[in-house]
Amino acid sequence: MSTHDHELSDLDPQSQVVAAGRPSKTDDAGVNPSINLNSTFVAPGATGYGRYGNETWSALEGAIEVLEGGKTLIFASGQAAISAVFSLLPRGAVIVSSKNGYTGTMVALRKLEESGAAEVRYVDVSNTQEVLAAIKGSLFLWLESPTNPGLEVADLPTLIEAAKSLNIGVGVDNTFATPLLQQPLKMGADIVIHSLTKYIAGHSDVILGSVSTNDSALFGRIQEVRKFSGAIPGPFEVWLALRGLRTLGVRMERAQKNALELATRLSLHPAVEKVRYPGLASDPHHKRAKSFMKGYGAVISFDVKGGPDAADKACASSRLITFATSLGGVESLWERRHRWSAESPTIPKNLIRLSVGIEDVEDLWRDIDQALNSSQR
Ligand SMILES: Cc1ncc(COP(=O)(O)O)c(C=O)c1O
Numbered sequence: 001m002s003t004h005d006h007e008l009s010d011l012d013p014q015s016q017v018v019a020a021g022r023p024s025k026t027d028d029a030g031v032n033p034s035i036n037l038n039s040t041f042v043a044p045g046a047t048g049y050g051r052y053g054n055e056t057w058s059a060l061e062g063a064i065e066v067l068e069g070g071k072t073l074i075f076a077s078g079q080a081a082i083s084a085v086f087s088l089l090p091r092g093a094v095i096v097s098s099k100n101g102y103t104g105t106m107v108a109l110r111k112l113e114e115s116g117a118a119e120v121r122y123v124d125v126s127n128t129q130e131v132l133a134a135i136k137g138s139l140f141l142w143l144e145s146p147t148n149p150g151l152e153v154a155d156l157p158t159l160i161e162a163a164k165s166l167n168i169g170v171g172v173d174n175t176f177a178t179p180l181l182q183q184p185l186k187m188g189a190d191i192v193i194h195s196l197t198k199y200i201a202g203h204s205d206v207i208l209g210s211v212s213t214n215d216s217a218l219f220g221r222i223q224e225v226r227k228f229s230g231a232i233p234g235p236f237e238v239w240l241a242l243r244g245l246r247t248l249g250v251r252m253e254r255a256q257k258n259a260l261e262l263a264t265r266l267s268l269h270p271a272v273e274k275v276r277y278p279g280l281a282s283d284p285h286h287k288r289a290k291s292f293m294k295g296y297g298a299v300i301s302f303d304v305k306g307g308p309d310a311a312d313k314a315c316a317s318s319r320l321i322t323f324a325t326s327l328g329g330v331e332s333l334w335e336r337r338h339r340w341s342a343e344s345p346t347i348p349k350n351l352i353r354l355s356v357g358i359e360d361v362e363d364l365w366r367d368i369d370q371a372l373n374s375s376q377r
Contacts, residue, residue, distance in 0.1 A: 078195025
């Protein structure tokens with residue numbers, strides 16, 4: 001974090017995304033950080049070697065620190081960030097986790113179980129009583145909220161407070177919400193991770209992750225993991241992510257507006273059985289999300305009438321929306337999640353996850369409507 005970043009903590013996040021992570025305002029300084037391509041630095045110095053840090057990483061880390069409210073380390077991917085966190089757990093640790101999380105996280109947890117490294121208790125994170133019962137005697141609570149792709153919302157303030165009162169570590173995957181909608185470290189969580197690949201970078205052109213924490217001992221341990229696992233990001237990708245971050249506020253605002261409109265129309269479409277979007281007043285998670293989130297995100301999941309074949313047909317019939325995995329980019333993407341064998345069995349086979357972008361909402365609706373209609377023929 002630069003001295004300049006320290007002055008930004010009282011600003012609105014819409015301003016922070018624009019102002020954070022820039023060089024100090026000295027004569028003739030660039031307004032953007034440079035892409036530092038050096039693998040090595042003249043000794044003696046604090047950085048020393050490119051696997052330990054550089055000014056481009058520091059700029060993005062400083063910006064996320066301002067937004068999340070915790071010291072940040074960036075990684076080569078969101079998956080690398082998650083693996084770095086799990087690698088800190090002692091052998092035999094009991095972990096409580098959502099049973100409906102991001103597939104990569106689910107695979108990582110299953111591997112820990114298979115190797116005997118950890119015991120995992122899977123819960124419905126939206127069922128607060130179930131989570132509170134499961135955390136007794138555990139070491140670590142892993143929360144993804146809203147979940148990918150079920151869009152269940154965990155009662156983060158209650159769960160974090162309860163876990164911390166029992167001295168249980170709490171990590172939150174904040175990828176779907178971004179720090180603009182919720183800041184779990186400020187609720188007391190120990191760790192927040194992001195797939196920066198998604199909303200923060202925002203243009204489907206980089207893969208990156210981050211880990212943030214307020215605990216300096218934990219920060220040091222995660223830094224060691226990054227140094228010696230070697231899962232480091234390339235400076236150019238980092239620079240692109242920082243450039244993408246500048247428009248996070250306006251992208252989110254527009255994408256969320258589109259998402260609410262599309263979710264409303266989808267819930268009335270005859271080819272749709274069920275819509276999951278916490279922004280809909282009829283959604284079972286709406287009231288909770290409204291109580292502590294500043295928005296509902298821009299991912300919608302919905303079940304298509306006619307089963308997996310009809311859902312596949314819809315995804316193959318769009319013209320504007322791209323049939324592809326991932327989310328959080330300016331362009332709308334959709335896919336039937338069960339085309340991936342690792343998708344959770346509790347996710348319906350006919351569920352499409354739609355990442356709503358910033359296109360014109362009427363163009364998006366025309367595309368969705370024609371694709372859904374052709375899926376029923
Ligand atoms: C919620 C969530 N967390 C983590 C990841 C992993 O991120 P990455 O693809 O950057 O490794 C993803 C990827 O889809 C995700 O959706």
